[in-house]
Amino acid sequence: xxxxxxxxxxxxxxxxxxxxxxxxxxxxxxxxxxxxxxxxxxxxxxxxxxxxxxxxxxxxxxxxxxxxxxxxxxxxxxxxxxxxxxxxxxxxxxxxxxxxxxxxxxxxxxxxxxxxxxxxxxxxxxxxxxxxxxxxxxxxxxxxxxxxxxxxxxxxxxxxxxxxxxxxxxxxxxxxxxxxxxxxxxxxxxxxxxxxxxxxxxxxxxxxxxxxxxxxxxxxxxxxxxxxxxxxxxxxxxxxxxxxxxxxxxxxxxxxxxxxxxxxxxxxxxxxxxx
Amino acid sequence: xxxxxxxxxxxxxxxxxxxxxxxxxxxxxxxxxxxxxxxxxxxxxxxxxxxxxxxxxxxxxxxxxxxxxxxxxxxxxxxxxxxxxxxxxxxxxxxxxxxxxxxxxxxxxxxxxxxxxxxxxxxxxxxxxxxxxxxxxxxxxxxxxxxxxxxxxxxxxxxxxxxxxxxxxxxxxxxxxxxxxxxxxxxxxxxxxxxxxxxxxxxxxxxxxxxxxxxxxxxxxxxxxxx
Numbered sequence: 001x002x003x004x005x006x007x008x009x010x011x012x013x014x015x016x017x018x019x020x021x022x023x024x025x026x027x028x029x030x031x032x033x034x035x036x037x038x039x040x041x042x043x044x045x046x047x048x049x050x051x052x053x054x055x056x057x058x059x060x061x062x063x064x065x066x067x068x069x070x071x072x073x074x075x076x077x078x079x080x081x082x083x084x085x086x087x088x089x090x091x092x093x094x095x096x097x098x099x100x101x102x103x104x105x106x107x108x109x110x111x112x113x114x115x116x117x118x119x120x121x122x123x124x125x126x127x128x129x130x131x132x133x134x135x136x137x138x139x140x141x142x143x144x145x146x147x148x149x150x151x152x153x154x155x156x157x158x159x160x161x162x163x164x165x166x167x168x169x170x171x172x173x174x175x176x177x178x179x180x181x182x183x184x185x186x187x188x189x190x191x192x193x194x195x196x197x198x199x200x201x202x203x204x205x206x207x208x209x210x211x212x213x214x215x216x217x218x219x220x221x222x223x224x225x226x227x228x229x230x231x232x233x234x235x236x237x238x239x240x241x242x243x244x245x246x247x248x249x250x251x252x253x254x255x256x257x258x259x260x261x262x263x264x265x266x267x268x269x270x271x272x273x274x275x
Numbered sequence: 276x277x278x279x280x281x282x283x284x285x286x287x288x289x290x291x292x293x294x295x296x297x298x299x300x301x302x303x304x305x306x307x308x309x310x311x312x313x314x315x316x317x318x319x320x321x322x323x324x325x326x327x328x329x330x331x332x333x334x335x336x337x338x339x340x341x342x343x344x345x346x347x348x349x350x351x352x353x354x355x356x357x358x359x360x361x362x363x364x365x366x367x368x369x370x371x372x373x374x375x376x377x378x379x380x381x382x383x384x385x386x387x388x389x390x391x392x393x394x395x396x397x398x399x400x401x402x403x404x405x406x407x408x409x410x411x412x413x414x415x416x417x418x419x420x421x422x423x424x425x426x427x428x429x430x431x432x433x434x435x436x437x438x439x440x441x442x443x444x445x446x447x448x449x450x451x452x453x454x455x456x457x458x459x460x461x462x463x464x465x466x467x468x469x470x471x472x473x474x475x476x477x478x479x480x481x482x483x484x485x486x487x488x489x490x491x492x493x494x495x496x497x498x499x500x501x502x
Binding site for chain 2: 120127131186194196198201
């Protein structure tokens with residue numbers, strides 16, 4: 001039987017084999033070979049693709065290179081979403097490796113946030129953590145921490161240091177002994193088919209009678225179309241970190257063990273493959 | 276980072292109240308032709324306030340103005356808020372640039388406060404960069420911004436439209452709203468949270484509220500008299 005702590009490690013060390021190809025219209029001095037990389041599910045594209053950038057810049061002229069951006073089958077990939085979320089949402093039922101196209105021109109201003117430095121990623125990451133703690137603890141835990149603790153969360157993510165990260169993050173996963181869980185669960189539900197990028201609402205992990213709310217309870221409350229069976233058959237999959245957790249799973253447990261490093265549960269609702 | 280909590284639930288704005296204050300706000304905006312409208316998202320019925328206006332920016336600084344006035348604001352912007360139509364806008368002289376600002380007021384359920392989202396672009400569609408936005412912030416707020424730019428205005432995804440907008444960070448809103456609200460309630464004045472909040476954060480990013488908003492009271496709301 002898997003220990004709960006093993007789940008934390010499995011989530012942290014999840015990887016997606018990816019093939020990066022330069023967009024055909026980019027101007028190169030010689031042919032650009034594709035670049036293969038194992039991407040960490042819990043990180044962000046612009047944080048882990050320095051080698052990809054260097055590889056393609058070697059065959060391009062300086063003046064042809066401006067801000068890098070990534071695209072999958074015509075869809076610009078939002079670097080500020082965790083990699084695992086992007087994959088689950090757009091490509092989870094397709095063959096590996098994940099094929100991503102690399103661009104250096106025509107940055108899609110209407111679709112993507114700019115990412116001119118690592119500072120931007122850090123600011124975004126920390127803003128998510130703060131928002132998650134506002135929901136879980138009215139910001140009390142994050143505000144009690146020192147700046148160096150905040151820095152340790154970021155450095156742990158940036159350098160792929162599980163122990164360093166969790167030394168601080170475990171405090172964000174605690175709750176007062178008199179409570180049975182967090183105040184509200186930090187979560188976002190994504191569906192590629194909607195204009196709205198995600199659904200986020202206030203949701204308590206414990207019912208008024210003291211019972212633990214489940215993943216199914218959350219979906220019923222916030223996104224009922226995701227689980228209402230049509231013709232008795234489930235047309236969609238509810239995916240977190242590449243797996244479909246049982247709908248009976250307590251949401252408090254999911255929040256503690258399957259959140260991303262930003263402390264949010266990022267849940268994808270995708271079409272179920274027909275075969 | 277310090278984000279002192281008021282502790283009292285009173286100072287947190289509930290979503291229902293947010294919508295009520297916005298309704299009041301829109302009514303007055305319509306009375307004075309201030310251009311605000313309420314928009315709802317198609318699926319879940321979440322709503323937000325929205326306003327678009329144009330600003331004219333002088334690119335060349337007249338030499339006498341430079342000497343007379345070290346007011347940074349005049350060097351950066353001449354705030355001409357008009358509802359220019361496209362033909363008028365095209366006639367603006369070449370040393371001036373017209374910038375289209377779009378402001379949205381959304382509700383954050385995580386922080387239980389309103390949040391100001393905005394974006395700006397030149398007439399040819401080119402969006403302003405974060406740097407250009409920072410430079411255009413009113414002179415008296417520049418010092419605070421320079422301390423910690425990442426805490427104040429950053430680019431974020433609009434939670435309903437999914438497009439990049441600039442955002443004034445909400446985590447400090449309760450700090451300044453608490454002290455103002457306490458004072459106001461002690462005097463038994465009807466206070467529209469949105470008007471109060473927007474009159475404080477709006478000017479930081481070029482959004483000004485006409486003074487008539489301050490005169491809003493419960494009796495004006497029910498009688499529907501024009502101010």
